[in-house]
Amino acid sequence: MTVLNSKIPAGPIAEKWSSHKAAIKVVSPANKRKLDIIVVGTGLAGGSAAASMAEMGYNVKAFCYQDSGRRAHSIAAQGGINAAKNYQNDNDSVHRLFYDTVKGGDYRAREANVHRLSEVSGEIIDQCVAQGVPFAREYGGTLSNRSFGGVLVSRTFYARGQTGQQLLLGCYASMNRMIGQGKIEMHERSELLDIVIIEGKARGIITRNLVTGEIERHSAHAVVLATGGYSNVFFLSTNAMGCNAGAAWQAYKNGACFANPCYVQIHPTCIPIHGEQQSKLTLMSESLRNDGRVWTPKKKEDAVKLQKGQITANDIAEEDRDFYLERRYPSYGNLVPRDVASRAAKERCDEGFGVNETGKAVYLDFKYSIERLGKDVIEARYGNLFQMYEKITAANPYELPMQIYPAIHYTMGGIWVDYNLMTNVPGLYAIGEANFSDHGANRLGASALMQGLADGYFVLPYTIGDYLADEIQVPRIDVNHQEFVKKEKAVTDRMTRLYNIKGTKTVDSFHKRLGNVMWENIGMARNEEGLKLAIKEIQAIRKDFYKDLRIPGDYDAMNIELEKAGRVEDFLDLGELMAYDALDRKESCGGHYREESTTEDGEAKRDDENFAYVSAWEYQGEGKAPKLNKEELVFENVKLTQRSYK
Amino acid sequence: MADKILKELTIKVWRQKNAKAQGKFETYKINNISTGTSFLEMLDILNEELINGGTEPIAFDHDCREGICGMCSLFINGRAHGPDDDITTCQLHMRMFSEGETITIEPWRAGAFPVIKDLIVDRTAFEKILQAGGYISVNTGGVPDGNAILISQDDAEEAMDAAACIGCGACVATCKNSSAMLFVSAKVSHLAKLPQGKVEAARRAKSMVAKMDEMGFGNCTNTGACEVECPKGISIGNIARLNREFLVAKIKD
Numbered sequence: 001m002t003v004l005n006s007k008i009p010a011g012p013i014a015e016k017w018s019s020h021k022a023a024i025k026v027v028s029p030a031n032k033r034k035l036d037i038i039v040v041g042t043g044l045a046g047g048s049a050a051a052s053m054a055e056m057g058y059n060v061k062a063f064c065y066q067d068s069g070r071r072a073h074s075i076a077a078q079g080g081i082n083a084a085k086n087y088q089n090d091n092d093s094v095h096r097l098f099y100d101t102v103k104g105g106d107y108r109a110r111e112a113n114v115h116r117l118s119e120v121s122g123e124i125i126d127q128c129v130a131q132g133v134p135f136a137r138e139y140g141g142t143l144s145n146r147s148f149g150g151v152l153v154s155r156t157f158y159a160r161g162q163t164g165q166q167l168l169l170g171c172y173a174s175m176n177r178m179i180g181q182g183k184i185e186m187h188e189r190s191e192l193l194d195i196v197i198i199e200g201k202a203r204g205i206i207t208r209n210l211v212t213g214e215i216e217r218h219s220a221h222a223v224v225l226a227t228g229g230y231s232n233v234f235f236l237s238t239n240a241m242g243c244n245a246g247a248a249w250q251a252y253k254n255g256a257c258f259a260n261p262c263y264v265q266i267h268p269t270c271i272p273i274h275g276e277q278q279s280k281l282t283l284m285s286e287s288l289r290n291d292g293r294v295w296t297p298k299k300k301e302d303a304v305k306l307q308k309g310q311i312t313a314n315d316i317a318e319e320d321r322d323f324y325l326e327r328r329y330p331s332y333g334n335l336v337p338r339d340v341a342s343r344a345a346k347e348r349c350d351e352g353f354g355v356n357e358t359g360k361a362v363y364l365d366f367k368y369s370i371e372r373l374g375k376d377v378i379e380a381r382y383g384n385l386f387q388m389y390e391k392i393t394a395a396n397p398y399e400l401p402m403q404i405y406p407a408i409h410y411t412m413g414g415i416w417v418d419y420n421l422m423t424n425v426p427g428l429y430a431i432g433e434a435n436f437s438d439h440g441a442n443r444l445g446a447s448a449l450m451q452g453l454a455d456g457y458f459v460l461p462y463t464i465g466d467y468l469a470d471e472i473q474v475p476r477i478d479v480n481h482q483e484f485v486k487k488e489k490a491v492t493d494r495m496t497r498l499y500n501i502k503g504t505k506t507v508d509s510f511h512k513r514l515g516n517v518m519w520e521n522i523g524m525a526r527n528e529e530g531l532k533l534a535i536k537e538i539q540a541i542r543k544d545f546y547k548d549l550r551i552p553g554d555y556d557a558m559n560i561e562l563e564k565a566g567r568v569e570d571f572l573d574l575g576e577l578m579a580y581d582a583l584d585r586k587e588s589c590g591g592h593y594r595e596e597s598t599t600e601d602g603e604a605k606r607d608d609e610n611f612a613y614v615s616a617w618e619y620q621g622e623g624k625a626p627k628l629n630k631e632e633l634v635f636e637n638v639k640l641t642q643r644s645y646k
Numbered sequence: 647m648a649d650k651i652l653k654e655l656t657i658k659v660w661r662q663k664n665a666k667a668q669g670k671f672e673t674y675k676i677n678n679i680s681t682g683t684s685f686l687e688m689l690d691i692l693n694e695e696l697i698n699g700g701t702e703p704i705a706f707d708h709d710c711r712e713g714i715c716g717m718c719s720l721f722i723n724g725r726a727h728g729p730d731d732d733i734t735t736c737q738l739h740m741r742m743f744s745e746g747e748t749i750t751i752e753p754w755r756a757g758a759f760p761v762i763k764d765l766i767v768d769r770t771a772f773e774k775i776l777q778a779g780g781y782i783s784v785n786t787g788g789v790p791d792g793n794a795i796l797i798s799q800d801d802a803e804e805a806m807d808a809a810a811c812i813g814c815g816a817c818v819a820t821c822k823n824s825s826a827m828l829f830v831s832a833k834v835s836h837l838a839k840l841p842q843g844k845v846e847a848a849r850r851a852k853s854m855v856a857k858m859d860e861m862g863f864g865n866c867t868n869t870g871a872c873e874v875e876c877p878k879g880i881s882i883g884n885i886a887r888l889n890r891e892f893l894v895a896k897i898k899d
Binding site: 048051052055066067068070071073075076085087123125126127128129130131132134135136137138139140141142143159160162165166169173174176177179180186188211238240241242274275277278279280282283309387388391392394457458461504506508509550552553557558560561 | 648649663664680682683684686687690691694697698700701702703705707708709710711712713714715716717730732733737739741762763766768769770772773776777778779780781782783784785786787789790791792793795796797798799801802803805806809810812813836837839840842843
């Protein structure tokens with residue numbers, strides 16, 4: 001029986017983090033040298049955590065599956081990072097950022113975590129500036145800001161349309177400095193395949209060297225998972241192709257609870273699907289909604305002509321355009337949060353007003369802002385995004401509106417952690433997108449980068465000390481310990497089992513089948529019948545997977561199909577857990593839209609009375625139904641109201 | 647723009663089992679590819695066919711498929727990232743090719759980037775250069791307010807121009823000398839344009855150049871090929887800045 005203790009400090013919300021910091025233990029510099037920490041993943045959370053903890057004096061071992069830490073998928077974030085600096089004098093504050101984030105998350109995040117996130121947000125900007133992140137500047141040399149969906153102030157800092165890239169390069173540079181100084185031992189092209197628990201504490205990991213195929217043992221006093229999200233369970237998503245749930249899934253199988261797995265964010269502005277052979281979806285930054293107006297035709301006959309390619313957007317008269325976000329949500333207009341904008345787009349397309357040949361696209365139009373501000377201004381703001389769009393679609397967004405459609409983008413669920421970011425397995429931490437804590441059922445734009453860096457720079461480096469202070473007497477963990485031997489064997493057995501199936505079907509074919517089931521039944525709209533069906537279908541795909549998978553190539557060498565097979569195996573299990581979670585949650589919140597729970601005017605209807613809890617699922621063994629633990633969410637500082645952006 | 651179908655293409659691709667094995671070109675046919683398909687998706691389709699036919703798929707590096715991670719590294723028809731300007735391979739689409747065409751695909755070829763398998767190369771040499779000095783030495787915490795460091799809009803923009811480098815290695819792959827000057831100069835310029843980076847500018851330029859030489863990259867002879875093939879349009883003006891920074895550092899010695 002797992003007891004979930006969130007360890008949220010007592011006291012007023014604005015003082016919780018300060019008083020907690022004052023109370024938790026600190027490790028002396030002389031002792032930090034004796035302590036090893038494993039950080040898995042080198043994105044914004046992992047990179048910043050590895051760099052910060054190495055600077056503090058810990059011995060850090062960092063791991064990533066890419067060929068370089070700089071390629072983590074944080075690099076693809078375009079729009080920006082939020083911080084409550086109030087540089088624009090528009091009445092922003094820590095409290096307002098806190099409030100917007102809790103509300104944007106549909107009241108399913110932990111108040112205390114979100115408040116801390118808001119508190120440290122300003123420091124993140126300062127840190128990144130000091131590292132040389134070239135944020136946009138005003139003529140006078142001060143930092144520039146823009147606004148994002150779900151928010152009425154301008155608090156987003158940005159570096160053109162490449163903010164994620166620049167923030168990542170900042171912490172990657174700090175990592176490089178520590179690697180150069182020998183404080184970080186870097187392992188690229190390495191994938192975590194299991195976690196080693198000794199006497200109840202996380203003490204190491206088993207990895208596969210993706211170049212040589214060797215299974216390796218790595219030990220440490222604590223293990224930090226910063227392995228991102230699991231959107232690729234849907235096959236088509238905006239995530240990088242290698243993003244996977246492997247580490248999180250191993251944490252779950254080793255006793256860590258998996259929280260809110262069904263909370264998935266749908267991003268409203270992606271380039272629509274073009275055909276059956278598509279491998280991934282490309283996001284267009286939400287910042288585009290600052291200057292782009294979203295619309296579909298008012299008349300169905302116009303939509304039909306667009307779908308047949310008989311006319312273009314420019315042939316539709318002004319009065320025949322339905323700016324449906326501005327119509328439905330007058331106060332936020334095009335800047336409503338992502339889940340709201342996504343559902344509204346789907347609703348228009350489902351009604352037959354889609355604008356491309358598949359009927360699954362709406363317009364994001366820059367005509368009006370180009371008229372108002374001039375092409376130069378729009379080009380300066382979004383030039384690289386426009387260029388990217390044109391390269392992919394062969395259409396010029398300066399002349400014709402962009403076509404966009406919602407896509408799976410970010411996972412709000414993840415490994416359950418307490419206020420210290422530790423899982424319920426002692427010594428095992430989860431930060432950034434890999435954990436569940438800060439976003440609730442949805443997240444606002446520019447807040448993922450904020451959480452990744454907050455966790456890595458300013459939260460974990462403090463909170464991990466509280467645990468490690470009691471570990472200073474523990475000598476370096478021996479990788480010949482029987483638990484390492486046991487886990488290495490388990491990993492080898494698992495990989496050889498997959499390799500030896502010798503069937504006829506490719507890994508990707510299974511992944512696509514799973515993705516299809518996920519999107520149809522656990523995607524933008526869900527109902528009880530569909531979810532139950534999904535569980536059955538996933539079980540059938542799994543059966544076929546173990547019977548008919550084909551992995552060519554050598555076992556003990558670089559083998560990309562074998563890598564993918566392990567990931568898809570995890571996705572099959574995770575997909576099933578997502579369905580269980582979605583079934584349990586008979587309410588609509590964030591990106592989780594239960595068709596049985598809607599308001600009269602078609603908006604998502606939350607049920608605070610029965611569902612104001614975190615679902616923390618506990619592994620019960622292979623083939624057994626998972627056990628649901630609940631962490632009740634307590635809201636003392638924000639009033640739970642129906643989210644309205646009208 | 648409506649997509650067309652390319653009925654048949656011939657793919658000539660470099661196959662190499664591992665770093666020690668000898669590689670050679672293999673030729674495959676692929677049919678019915680939509681011009682709206684990306685180049686990497688075309689390779690996915692080819693790989694599915696190879697696996698179904700019992701052959702090991704072609705190994706190639708890729709990840710974000712959004713033109714930003716810098717992992718894809720294909721030399722296509724004699725050009726880094728293929729026949730289009732200002733793109734990575736994942737942004738290359740099949741509409742750039744014509745019916746019946748033969749497409750030749752090779753890995754980056756440079757002594758400092760040894761082949762790992764098929765089209766995958768080892769770019770660790772870039773990491774080593776950055777570890778030698780591609781950073782601003784600042785610890786987490788205890789930094790001034792972001793607005794306490796004023797930076798002119800032009801300087802921030804120029805720094806951003808250089809910082810946009812994705813470290814893909816196209817510059818090295820396309821240079822007849824396999825020089826890493828564009829990559830190194832981009833990082834040096836990014837940090838030299840900012841007041842925060844100035845303090846250790848001399849040390850940075852010297853140590854990065856020394857490491858670049860040590861890793862086995864060739865010299866720059868100003869042919870400008872790197873700039874032509876850079877997916878992010880990094881200017882060779884940065885190389886001039888690196889040379890200046892390096893010279894000033896040496897004079898200070």
